[in-house]
Amino acid sequence: MIGRTFDSIGLDLNCGAYLGKYTEGAVKAGLVNESAIDRAISNNFATLMRLGFFDGDPSKQHYGKLGPKDVCTPTNQELAREAARQGIVLLKNSQGSLPLSPTAIKSLAVIGSNANTTLTMIGNYEGQQQLLVTEIASISKGPVILVIMSRGGMDVQFAKDIDKITSILWVGYPGEAGGAAIMDVIFGYYNPSGRLPMSWYPQSYTKNIQMTNMNMRPNPFTGYPGRTYRFYTGPTIYTFGHGLSYTAFNHHLVQATKLVSIPLANNHVCHSSNCKSIDVVDEQSCRNLNFNIHLRVRNTGKISGGQTVFLFLSPPKVHNSP
CATH class of the missing domain: 3.40.50 (Rossmann fold)
Incomplete structure (x- = not known):
């Protein structure tokens, strides 16, 4: 029904x-x-x-x-x-x-x-x-x-x-x-x-x-x-x-960067007292910070199907960021 x-x-x-x-x-x-x-x-x-x-x-x-x-x-x-x-x-x-x-x-x-x-x-x-x-x-x-x-x-x-x-x-x-x-x-x-x-x-x-x-x-x-x-x-x-x-899927992380450090520009304007915030509109702060993640996903079941993989970012604890 x-x-x-x-x-x-x-x-x-x-x-x-x-x-x-x-x-x-x-x-x-x-x-x-x-x-x-x-x-x-x-x-x-x-x-x-x-x-x-x-x-x-x-x-x-x-x-x-x-x-x-x-x-x-x-x-x-x-x-x-x-x-x-x-x-x-x-x-x-x-x-x-x-x-x-x-x-x-x-x-x-x-x-x-x-x-x-x-x-x-x-x-x-x-x-x-x-x-x-x-x-x-x-x-x-x-x-x-x-x-x-x-x-x-x-x-x-x-x-x-x-x-x-x-x-x-x-x-x-x-x-x-x-x-x-x-x-x-x-x-x-x-x-x-x-x-x-x-x-x-x-x-x-x-x-x-x-x-x-x-x-x-x-x-x-x-x-x-x-x-x-x-x-x-x-x-x-x-x-x-x-x-x-x-069906069922198996995930295997082949390679991933453990830590990405974003340096502050010399002319960065602080938005907090301890100066740990970054200005997201400053392109210089994020330039050349690309990194690769290699993930192997395998269908281990008997029925074909697609699988959506999620990647979550955990930033430094600035302003109680999630």
């Missing part, structure tokens, strides 16, 4: 009066300066100008005569399908329940309020379906595959803990070929290799962080936990970079 759940943030190009209403409210509440809005609008119109939106009849412009015949080509359709496949992240796959065998599977139910829709593939504002997924898992005779379409992370600890939900896929908003891409992964025609671009936090995280506070670093005096995997050290549902595969 396949259940789908959605978060409350999506892509909706027709916002109606929403933007103006809540922007005005934010200004009156002192949450945002009007000058910041003016700057954002100016940047928006500058982009529209560069794209030729004010250059007369659009049909007479360079791209004005493009239509479905130019977009819906077999090559472009396959590109959409491949992009969707690469973006799918396998979060959970207990007991190797995926991929399903297309010859052995006898019955499959696709359940959910958006089980037969294409609009949601692009983005929506549908609502947190936890009750539905939980009830399906409680009565299902077979394993449940949970397919999550969402812009970002959400608290899915309940699904992570339910044994009957053997697999969880996060597909984002996979676009026009998303349905085919999901099928490719579920039935093993494509080995998932996507990784989470952000950490997924528990619901309690929202109680300690305000939507209007964009600070990255935590504040121990206010209890603010900080944002992103670089600063937040609290509990997570799934961490940044998480993503499973149908």
Whole structure:
């Protein structure tokens, strides 16, 4: 069985009066300066100008005569399908329940309020379906595959803990070929290799962080936990970079530089009392500091697939850098 759940943030190009209403409210509440809005609008119109939106009849412009015949080509359709496949992240796959065998599977139910829709593939504002997924898992005779379409992370600890939900896929908003891409992964025609671009936090995280506070670093005096995997050290549902595969990979570090020293220029301006900061706009500070890393990655499983390798940088502890 396949259940789908959605978060409350999506892509909706027709916002109606929403933007103006809540922007005005934010200004009156002192949450945002009007000058910041003016700057954002100016940047928006500058982009529209560069794209030729004010250059007369659009049909007479360079791209004005493009239509479905130019977009819906077999090559472009396959590109959409491949992009969707690469973006799918396998979060959970207990007991190797995926991929399903297309010859052995006898019955499959696709359940959910958006089980037969294409609009949601692009983005929506549908609502947190936890009750539905939980009830399906409680009565299902077979394993449940949970397919999550969402812009970002959400608290899915309940699904992570339910044994009957053997697999969880996060597909984002996979676009026009998303349905085919999901099928490719579920039935093993494509080995998932996507990784989470952000950490997924528990619901309690929202109680300690305000939507209007964009600070990255935590504040121990206010209890603010900080944002992103670089600063937040609290509990997570799934961490940044998480993503499973149908095969296994072996990594072997062949060669790497252990320490990179960045000297300060003679005319460097200190930004702290102990003068350990560096000016990142000073090109002289980073010149000739290239170094090589040799890493051998081998697929040790029985299914072909891709592997994304992460490289993390640990700078000196200057200004509590992560």
